[in-house]
Amino acid sequence: MFFSLPEKILLAAAMAAAAYGFWMRFGKVLARIRAAKPDADFSLDPIAKRVWDFIWEVMLQAKVIRERPLPGLAHAFVFWGFCVFGLITLNHFATGFGWPFLNNWFGEAYEVFAEYFGILVSIGITGLFIRRFFVRPKWLGELSIESGFIALLILTLMLTYIGGFLFGGKIYWWAHTIALLAFLPLIPHTKHLHLVISPVTVFLSRGSFSHIPPLVGDEDFGLDTGKDLTKIVALQAYSCVECGRCSEHCPAFNTHKILDPKKIALGVRGYLNENGPRSDQPLLGPFISQEAAFQCTTCGSCEYQCPVGIEHLPIIIGLRRGAVNTGKWEDDYGTKLFLALERNGNALGFSSAERDKFIQKQEFPIFDGTQEYCLWLGCMGGYDPQGREIIASFATVMKHLGTTFGVLKKERCTGDPARRLGNDLVFQQLAEQNLEALKQAKVAKIVSICPHCVRTISTDWKDYGEAPPIEHHSEFMARYVDKLPRQNGAKVVFHDPCYLGRYRGSYEQPRTVAALAGEVVDPARARERSFCCGAGGGLAFLGEEKGDRVSHTRAKELAATGASVVGAACPFCNTMFRDALAAVSDAPPKLLDIAQIAAAAIQK
Numbered sequence: 001m002f003f004s005l006p007e008k009i010l011l012a013a014a015m016a017a018a019a020y021g022f023w024m025r026f027g028k029v030l031a032r033i034r035a036a037k038p039d040a041d042f043s044l045d046p047i048a049k050r051v052w053d054f055i056w057e058v059m060l061q062a063k064v065i066r067e068r069p070l071p072g073l074a075h076a077f078v079f080w081g082f083c084v085f086g087l088i089t090l091n092h093f094a095t096g097f098g099w100p101f102l103n104n105w106f107g108e109a110y111e112v113f114a115e116y117f118g119i120l121v122s123i124g125i126t127g128l129f130i131r132r133f134f135v136r137p138k139w140l141g142e143l144s145i146e147s148g149f150i151a152l153l154i155l156t157l158m159l160t161y162i163g164g165f166l167f168g169g170k171i172y173w174w175a176h177t178i179a180l181l182a183f184l185p186l187i188p189h190t191k192h193l194h195l196v197i198s199p200v201t202v203f204l205s206r207g208s209f210s211h212i213p214p215l216v217g218d219e220d221f222g223l224d225t226g227k228d229l230t231k232i233v234a235l236q237a238y239s240c241v242e243c244g245r246c247s248e249h250c251p252a253f254n255t256h257k258i259l260d261p262k263k264i265a266l267g268v269r270g271y272l273n274e275n276g277p278r279s280d281q282p283l284l285g286p287f288i289s290q291e292a293a294f295q296c297t298t299c300g301s302c303e304y305q306c307p308v309g310i311e312h313l314p315i316i317i318g319l320r321r322g323a324v325n326t327g328k329w330e331d332d333y334g335t336k337l338f339l340a341l342e343r344n345g346n347a348l349g350f351s352s353a354e355r356d357k358f359i360q361k362q363e364f365p366i367f368d369g370t371q372e373y374c375l376w377l378g379c380m381g382g383y384d385p386q387g388r389e390i391i392a393s394f395a396t397v398m399k400h401l402g403t404t405f406g407v408l409k410k411e412r413c414t415g416d417p418a419r420r421l422g423n424d425l426v427f428q429q430l431a432e433q434n435l436e437a438l439k440q441a442k443v444a445k446i447v448s449i450c451p452h453c454v455r456t457i458s459t460d461w462k463d464y465g466e467a468p469p470i471e472h473h474s475e476f477m478a479r480y481v482d483k484l485p486r487q488n489g490a491k492v493v494f495h496d497p498c499y500l501g502r503y504r505g506s507y508e509q510p511r512t513v514a515a516l517a518g519e520v521v522d523p524a525r526a527r528e529r530s531f532c533c534g535a536g537g538g539l540a541f542l543g544e545e546k547g548d549r550v551s552h553t554r555a556k557e558l559a560a561t562g563a564s565v566v567g568a569a570c571p572f573c574n575t576m577f578r579d580a581l582a583a584v585s586d587a588p589p590k591l592l593d594i595a596q597i598a599a600a601a602i603q604k
């Protein structure tokens with residue numbers, strides 16, 4: 001194909017205008033991200049994991065496909081097609097200036113290959129268009145003209161390439177050029193910015209689930225104003241593609257609370273657009289609601305689901321820290337909880353003498369260094385009647401197995417609710433006091449019935465010292481399941497606690513133990529997609545919920561399986577479902593912790 005000088009000049013001018021249009025917005029976004037505060041504890045290590053996540057999540061589009069197979073596959077073809085078309089596009093512009101480089105045998109074969117990909121991209125983008133404009137799942141939000149226009153542009157890009165390939169001629173060439181040059185400046189002005197920055201976001205993620213970064217220095221209170229927004233938070237905010245996957249799985253959003261995790265990411269973006277990253281304006285205000293930030297159960301579904309690497313929990317917990325550490329959060333329940341933690345060392349506000357009485361009644365030995373395990377009671381196991389039953393059952397199982405254990409003379413709350421609600425001072429006090437008590441008692445191994453205690457001790461305490469290894473009782477019992485008697489006969493629906501499943505990846509162990517009672521079935525949403533009970537993130541202590549109750553929504557799903565037993569593996573889930581099951585069913589299934597299931601067969 002021959003191009004005259006005026007054509008070349010026109011092409012060069014159009015390319016420069018498109019590049020300018022792209023940079024006008026992209027340059028601003030980049031400047032905002034770069035001007036944000038550095039992430040104190042960020043490290044590229046382990047680099048191999050980052051490379052693997054990049055290959056898996058970006059190149060192979062595994063997460064995009066896994067969680068929404070059909071639209072995910074349609075998107076993957078669009079993405080792979082764009083990768084294939086990279087070389088074609090370079091050659092396309094080079095041709096315009098008289099320097100084609102794909103005019104050899106390789107080029108011819110590559111163009112045929114690209115043509116087939118062009119067909120797949122056309123099918124993929126048409127599918128995404130139909131989904132957005134005709135199927136209209138509510139998670140995608142309002143109808144978006146911008147999305148429709150981009151879809152048509154991508155389709156035009158493909159059809160003009162295929163037309164040019166089949167029939168040749170300058171008309172197709174120029175039509176393809178116009179579509180390309182119209183597309184380029186639109187990218188940074190729309191959510192399609194994700195196609196440039198989401199690969200970087202995935203690569204630069206924090207590397208561990210629900211990572212809460214340490215506060216640096218006396219002036220760091222969490223995410224209070226724009227000055228506290230870090231580069232990673234800013235990068236993530238600009239990556240959101242508004243797919244609504246986080247909203248679809250969020251227990252708060254599903255029960256008509258104000259909180260929508262998508263709006264947390266978009267709220268930070270709105271703030272950055274308006275105020276920039278060095279602003280003194282509070283983050284909680286017109287762009288992000290304080291009430292929403294405190295409706296989060298920290299279940300982690302949003303972070304687990306997000307296909308472009310957005311980590312919601314460091315943001316949400318960061319915002320809570322900003323509000324609590326600076327005294328901007330005023331909540332009677334919250335104040336009562338923090339006082340109870342400070343004064344009594346437990347979240348339920350009881351005197352520690354109550355725990356002593358329970359230990360004596362159960363004849364639990366005090367840990368003296370001769371026993372194998374320190375049995376961690378936790379607030380629920382030490383003070384809550386149902387939690388105490390679970391502890392007693394688990395002690396029966398340990399005794400049956402001949403495992404020696406003792407309990408700490410003085411044990412305080414791990415600080416989980418303070419940590420998730422953003423009270424760093426109270427959390428630090430509790431973590432340090434407990435770490436010291438464990439050190440004094442020379443504890444080598446801990447076992448706990450509570451996934452929240454397990455997470456907090458194994459991960460969150462690291463900011464203040466090294467705790468002995470801890471495991472969840474499901475993991476302990478699963479190891480010895482062959483030595484435990486079976487009862488069989490029951491149909492047990494197992495509810496995956498968020499902090500055991502998504503946070504810890506223990507899915508099989510509790511099921512192995514629950515199977516001691518009979519057949520184990522999954523509710524509609526299970527394992528990685530398990531729906532929260534509503535208690536996490538300190539919410540168990542914050543009084544009445546607005547909207548529907550998360551626990552009722554989940555209890556309905558559990559009861560709908562027709563199981564005779566609900567198997568739980570967290571004392572918080574247990575306390576939530578106790579009333580919820582009775583409220584949603586006339587003949588509710590029996591609610592049992594897996595330790596109670598195991599102990600029932602022993603005691604028979």
Ligand code: HEM
Nearest residue numbers: 057058064071072079082132147195198199241243307308
């Ligand atoms: C050249 C690269 C890419 C192109 C051309 C592209 C194009 C698109 C288009 C056209 C949409 C539809 C938007 C709408 O309907 O409003 C979309 C959505 C989406 N993109 Fe991309 N994208 C690219 C890269 C990526 C990457 C690297 C990821 C993830 C790592 C990603 C994740 C998503 C997700 C999750 C959606 C929402 C659709 C869904 O929920 O299935 N994209 N993209």
Ligand code: SF4
Nearest residue numbers: 250296297299300302
């Ligand atoms: S952690 Fe759970 S409750 Fe909180 S925003 Fe995410 S999905 Fe919603």
Ligand code: SF4
Nearest residue numbers: 240241243244246306
């Ligand atoms: S935060 Fe992630 S999951 Fe949620 S809408 Fe944005 S891209 Fe989708």
